[in-house]
Amino acid sequence: MKPIAVSQLSDNFFETISKEWMLVTAGNKDAFNTMTANWGGIGFLWNKPVVYVFIRPERYTFGFMEKNDYFTLSFLGEENKSIHKICGSKSGCEVDKIKETGLKPMITDKGNVLFEQGRLSLECRKLYTDVLRKENFLDPSVYEQWYTTHGGLHHVYVAEITSAWIKD
Numbered sequence: 383m384k385p386i387a388v389s390q391l392s393d394n395f396f397e398t399i400s401k402e403w404m405l406v407t408a409g410n411k412d413a414f415n416t417m418t419a420n421w422g423g424i425g426f427l428w429n430k431p432v433v434y435v436f437i438r439p440e441r442y443t444f445g446f447m448e449k450n451d452y453f454t455l456s457f458l459g460e461e462n463k464s465i466h467k468i469c470g471s472k473s474g475c476e477v478d479k480i481k482e483t484g485l486k487p488m489i490t491d492k493g494n495v496l497f498e499q500g501r502l503s504l505e506c507r508k509l510y511t512d513v514l515r516k517e518n519f520l521d522p523s524v525y526e527q528w529y530t531t532h533g534g535l536h537h538v539y540v541a542e543i544t545s546a547w548i549k550d
């Protein structure tokens with residue numbers, strides 16, 4: 383993987399996140415978990431390039447997100463949907479996702495985990511977190527569709543993109 387300036391990112395992230403999906407990984411080489419996500423975005427906030435991701439508290443990755451200052455996003459390409467299906471449907475507390483998927487972890491200089499298979503990887507420093515609240519949904523149908531039978535309300539994490547890599 384080779385480093386790339388964040389300002390050089392050229393993906394259409396509407397397409398990348400919604401169709402390709404991403405792995406959200408938190409922890410360090412001794413203890414980490416990764417999960418598939420396709421809710422989130424990339425933008426500019428507080429004069430910083432940022433990402434925002436949504437994690438339900440029931441997810442095993444949630445504990446790692448809460449305990450660590452950083453997390454990574456790995457975009458594996460649409461050809462790796464089978465990895466995403468495993469990482470999105472199985473819990474890291476019950477199965478070894480790395481063994482089951484063949485993912486090859488790499489450790490960043492800051493001690494965070496990303497994956498050799500990533501065509502694009504982002505290292506992110508948490509800046510803000512909050513919990514979605516039922517009373518703040520202006521369109522009640524969104525709450526009804528996503529939160530009456532699917533689990534707890536998501537926590538949102540806004541994080542500065544501190545480093546980026548592309549596959550060379």
